[in-house]
Amino acid sequence: MFENSIILLDWLGIVVFTITGALVASRNQMDVVGFILLGTVTGIGGGTIRDLLLDAHPVLWVERPQYLGVCILVSIAVFFTAHLAASRYRLILWLDALGLGLFATAGAEKAASLGEAPLVAITMGVISACFGGIIRDVLGKEDSIIFSREIYVTAAVAAASTFIGLDAMGVSRELSVGLALAAGFGLRAGALAFGWSLPRYKPRAPER
Template sequence: MEMSQLLHVFYIIAIVAEGMTAALAAGRRNMDWVGVYLLGCITALGGGSVRDVLLGRHPLTWVEHPSYLLITGGAALATIAIARYMHHLRRLFLFLDAIGLVVFTVIGCTIAMTMNMPVIIVIASGMITGCVGGVLRDILCADVPLLFRAELYATASIVTGVLYVLGEWLALPHDGVIIAAMLVGLALRLLALRFGWGMPKFVYTKDLH
């Protein structure tokens, strides 16, 4: 299977997993089925949509491929039927979420590179694609975004993007660069989950008055 095809398979797996985890967040907020469907779509496709808007890239991914709305929303609705069993699959979904993070990052970087964007924009595009969907989900659920409180989430995305861009700049074999960047980013995210690694936190409790 060619790398582009493999990335597409991983992308489908990732948006399904994101749609399902979003459904669980919707359930914790007692949303109706429409809310579950919409939150699933926003979580899975929101990062790519924000990236495309910021880069001026049209049509948006889900407009170009409307089937993605059916896939993500359908996955979210399907979660309602199997929600009672989802806690048994927690580790699997954390793993799939980590795969989604690095896959979305590489895809975001690739799109920005094809538009001849500066390096910092390429890396930011990868991070936006990988992380912003989850931020939108948490905002809609009135939670502090996972991006700002989890173990090395954005950091894993940035590392993946930097390695991918560096490999392309050095003209290393394209498929090898993608695999290496994704493996390093995936390993960093999974190790952070396993050992609770995180960035230093800023704690300020003094009252200004």
């Protein structure tokens, strides 16, 4: 049952990130193939880079082509319904927050299960959660999530760190995953709801 929940959340994460990629395609008024390209890159890009770095072959969608299939179908669906999705933009942001927490947790868990050091595992979680969106924004010429005023990457760090920390303390895997998800989603949710942000660097010397 726990395994099933994880798998369900994994799929949900891919679906949600694919939607955010396809919505960037809609803003650029692309054709359906453009939707599929941007949607798929966003949905599975982070996990792909994680697997390449971990030398965990075959990478997720080479091992399970149904991931590709879902990205393609969801992107096509957004092509025909993006006007609805756009009016539900806030909903998407909340789902994206859930995907962020899930991917960060799952990415850290995968690296830890392969025996990687804690710092490496946390980094893999952050890469899983953020690099799909980073590639989406570079290709789609959007303002990158790394420029986000509100907390974003930090929430991925929180989720991955929470999982690795609890796991190191011997907490059960179920509880570690649950609390990590809560930490990542909660932090991003707070950013969405209340504009939470970290202090930003302020230049003290005159601008060059």
